[in-house]
Amino acid sequence: MTSPAKQDHRRSIFHDADRKIHIVDLFAGPGGLDVAAHFLGLDTIGIEWDANACETRYSAGLPTIHADVRDMRESPSAALGKVLDDLNDIKVLVGGPPCQTFSVAGGGAGRRALDEVEGFIERLVDGEDTEVIDKELANLGDARTALVLEPLRWIMAAIKAERPYTAIILEQVPTVLPLWRVYKRVLESGRLPGGVKYQAQCKTLRTEEYGVPQSRRRAVLIARIEGHGDVTMPETTHLPFVRSADAAPTLDSALLDDDTQVERKGKKRAWVSMEKALKKTGEELGRTTPYVVVSNYGSGGDPKNRGRRQSSEPAFTVTGKVSRNAVESPEGMELPRFTIAESGMLQTFPKSFPWSGRDRAQQVGNAVPPRFGIHLIAAALGFDEDRVRSALDSMEHWPKIPVAERERLRRLGCADKTKCPDDPPHPPVAEL
Incomplete structure (x- = not known):
């Protein structure tokens, strides 16, 4: 498959720029x-x-x-x-x-x-x-x-x-x-x-x-x-994403959206939130307001202690059971769970990536x-x-x-x- 990336600027350990890798x-x-x-x-x-x-x-x-x-x-x-x-x-x-x-x-x-x-x-x-x-x-x-x-x-x-x-x-x-x-x-x-x-x-x-x-x-x-x-x-x-048990993570607001300012100051960009990653699908699924993801797994050895992530935070590790994670409003109202396309986007696959066959959540x-x-x-x-x-x-x-x-x-x-x-x-x- 022909790649959209440019082929004329290889600068790597391979010295023959015309040879395929x-x-x-x-x-x-x-x-x-x-x-x-x-x-x-x-x-x-x-x-x-x-x-x-x-x-x-x-x-x-x-x-x-x-x-x-x-x-x-x-x-x-x-x-x-x-x-x-x-x-x-x-x-x-x-x-x-x-x-x-x-x-x-x-x-x-x-x-x-x-x-x-x-x-x-x-x-x-x-x-x-x-x-x-x-x-x-x-x-x-x-x-x-x-x-x-x-x-x-x-x-x-x-x-x-x-x-x-x-x-x-x-x-x-x-x-x-x-x-x-x-x-x-x-x-x-x-x-x-x-x-x-x-x-x-x-x-x-x-x-x-x-x-x-x-x-x-x-x-x-x-x-x-x-x-x-x-x-x-x-x-x-x-x-890195750091979250204490008692408080949500805090970031310098200057880091959140202005990549140019971050680069000029020599700082790292902010970690990417679920909200930002799924922004392109928000209107289709109604995810235009904050939400909470409740993990399918228990935390701290307690199967009943389900971890929770705000939409303004990164997702939990995406596993083959990602479709079992509940999605709720901040008030606890049940919302649609992540689709396969959304789960793939949390893995940074393009939205249009053609997931096929069976067991798609496991594939993701x-x-x-x-x-x-x-x-x-x-x-x-x-x-x-x-x-x-x-x-x-x-x-x-x-x-x-x-x-x-x-x-x-x-x-x-x-x-x-x-x-x-x-x-x-x-x-x-x-x-x-």
Whole structure:
């Protein structure tokens, strides 16, 4: 899909401005990082096993292989070669392995297995037989826990194929940060095949500090292959959201709306509120007056103690249960709950993004916020501030994809029936 972002101002770690930069996105979901790449003028190939997320991707015009990343890890060329003429164009690996077992909201099998998984990482790098490792991983209690190792397997396979990734971006829930630190140590150690080394940084970042209208924290790893300069985390652009139990947050009024004044004073912008993020849909849904969002989750260990956020504040972390959050007037009157389009906008997807298939709330909750993704990709590739600003300024609209193109992408994504996790027919495409 042709990107609206300008193609003539690449200033990055890639010195050949005429050569395409392709990103392979493992566990691609509905396309948060792909959408970010689109606005930065980059091409992506997503690998996603869930048929519903694939339907959203096809409807959005995002090239996709409907497969399990584990089935493609050793010989991805056959499937990816159907999308790309030159696999050497794949310069970047990004991925957000499923986080349910690591999440505080989940059962916690992954948290209990952190030490074991760290040991598996070391054994993979040491070249131990993968079949032996896979058998032991199957005994961890939840197969999704082992998926956090897949990016490393892909990194090693690319090196062995003499097509090492120039940059790597991984993101997960904060509890996975210890594993990203192990990744960092391994990537920098020279123990990868051929002695290939990367420079890496990892840190827990707060998405509201990058203009995302929700308080979402993610553990991020960014790496570059040795020889392409220092790696730094993206600089924050907005203030962190801080709210005490007894009082709503306060801000200098000069920070609220005047970005020019903020920049001139060298200050951060204010975090973005739900009210501001959903302003474009306010008249359609009647959200022209203040409202309160009541969380589906309990707070402080008490399931009855539901958290509350004012419309003048960022949203709670958008999860797959976002549609269960109640919306009320300040007086307690029930209001319409967030639609899928609104939930997507709180994740910074364009209003017109074509959510399709079933389980759409889960798709929204699983996605990486595209605005956050823009900052991550730009930091990994060394893009300048002008390119980032251009991408952010172009995020409001998503192009409508012709039905014929959606069908072409579906045929491409599901061409190899041995890799397609679910048998056709797929869910119908939602018309825009």
